[in-house]
Amino acid sequence: MKVLDLRCAHGHAFEGWFASERDFASQQEHQMVACPLCADTAVTRLPSAPRLNLGASAPAQQPTGPATHGAARDDMPGGEGAVAMQQLWLQAVRHVMSRTEDVGERFTEEARRIHYGEAPSRGIRGQATAEQRAALADEGIETVALPVPPGLDGPAH
Known part of the structure; x- marks a missing residue:
């Protein structure tokens, strides 16, 4: 199993797990490798240090220099701080999705029904345009x- 450090054209860093280098190349060629945050298929492989399990008797090797994860630093786009923020954002999105009912395109109608006491109060999610959201705010x-990344917009697990 190959674990590769990847980055989309928008700077989102993520890991991809592949059976082999050939598997990664094939999936990338067919645009099957996509960013979990924005679904961008313009994905590049980042340089990464091999991870070696030397056993319990060998002392742990500490990274040297300013970079501790590939070429990314905390103060660079896609650095460790950005990766941590992406992970927290995905966790928050999953949390919201698992605790709300998807009402789809009926969102504005259902939000009004809840607001005016015509439907039980509950957390809902769905699609609404900026104009529809502005009209709801006026009320x-x-x-x-x-924004929900593709792949997370299905049933919550």
């Missing part, structure tokens, strides 16, 4: 636009 109905 005193608060909403939050939350």
Whole structure:
């Protein structure tokens, strides 16, 4: 199993697990490798140090120099701080999705029904345009636009 450090054209860093180098190349050629945050298929492989398991008797090797993960530093786009923020954002999106009901394109209608007491109060999510969200705000109905990465927009597990 090969674990590769990858980055999309928008600077999102992530890991990909592949059976072999050939498997990665084939999937990338067929645009099957996509960023989990933005679904961009313009993915490049980042340089990474091999991870060696030398056994319990060998002392742990500490990285030297300013970089501790490939060429990324905390103060660079895609650095460890950015990766940690991406992970927290994905965790928050999963949390919201697992605790809300997907009402799809009926979002504005259902939000109004809940607001005016015509439907039980509950957390919902769905699709609404900026104009629809503005109209809801004019009625005193608060909403939050939350972009959901492709792949997470199916049933929550």
